[in-house]
Amino acid sequence: MQITDILGILHPAIAVIFVFPLIGIVVHFAWQTRQRRLQILAGSKSKIPPVVGPEHKQLGEWLTSAVVGVTLIGLSYPIGKNIIKNQLWNQTPAQVGFILLIFAGVIASLALLYRAKQRLWRGVFATLTGAGLIILGFQDGVFRRNNEWYWSHFYIGMTAALLMIFSLAIVQDIYQDKSHRWRIIHTILNCIALLLFIGQGITGTRDLIEIPLSWQEQHLYQCDFANQTCPTPNPQAPK
Numbered sequence: 001m002q003i004t005d006i007l008g009i010l011h012p013a014i015a016v017i018f019v020f021p022l023i024g025i026v027v028h029f030a031w032q033t034r035q036r037r038l039q040i041l042a043g044s045k046s047k048i049p050p051v052v053g054p055e056h057k058q059l060g061e062w063l064t065s066a067v068v069g070v071t072l073i074g075l076s077y078p079i080g081k082n083i084i085k086n087q088l089w090n091q092t093p094a095q096v097g098f099i100l101l102i103f104a105g106v107i108a109s110l111a112l113l114y115r116a117k118q119r120l121w122r123g124v125f126a127t128l129t130g131a132g133l134i135i136l137g138f139q140d141g142v143f144r145r146n147n148e149w150y151w152s153h154f155y156i157g158m159t160a161a162l163l164m165i166f167s168l169a170i171v172q173d174i175y176q177d178k179s180h181r182w183r184i185i186h187t188i189l190n191c192i193a194l195l196l197f198i199g200q201g202i203t204g205t206r207d208l209i210e211i212p213l214s215w216q217e218q219h220l221y222q223c224d225f226a227n228q229t230c231p232t233p234n235p236q237a238p239k
């Protein structure tokens with residue numbers, strides 16, 4: 001494997017090693033937190049320790065950072081590859097500068113979202129973080145599978161990332177809302193996000209099979225993907 005191939009598997013490697021195990025832990029603590037709340041509302045003494053709630057909140061925040069981070073890594077590879085391949089710093093340096101600025105803006109907006117207390121600023125920084133991801137996602141070089149958007153690793157992953165950002169933005173509202181409206185919204189949206197993450201596992205595995213190594217690209221792209229055929233190699237002449 002060449003260096004470009006190693007860089008290409010950073011995104012799936014981090015997802016498998018860190019993000020997906022963290023999803024399982026967060027889901028477990030979410031279930032424990034709900035069970036404890038229901039038991040207390042029923043008037044019984046829960047054996048589930050009260051620490052599960054704060055730990056679920058903390059791990060959920062880590063998960064949001066991990067999802068946004070792995071999304072940025074996944075986008076940086078094709079965008080960077082396109083910039084290097086076409087030498088865009090010579091042709092359109094302003095575009096390259098804009099892309100770098102958006103990457104920095106997403107990271108800064110997410111960091112400020114964690115620190116924001118007022119609802120207005122939480123909404124502003126969540127919007128900036130999500131908008132930055134979308135802008136980066138539609139740069140040249142990013143494969144989106146537009147013809148199958150409903151089964152696209154890009155669109156499913158982007159939706160899951162946006163849901164994670166929104167969930168982070170409404171955490172304080174969940175604790176302040178006595179009607180539990182925000183808690184219900186949080187639960188529904190994160191159940192949807194969990195299904196999207198399962199879809200990410202499936203589509204990510206599919207895409208890994210389809211993405212060739214760097215030395216295979218010139219040969220693979222000679223194939224007819226619509227008819228699923230490749231040219232038959234010419235037999236070597238006998239020596």
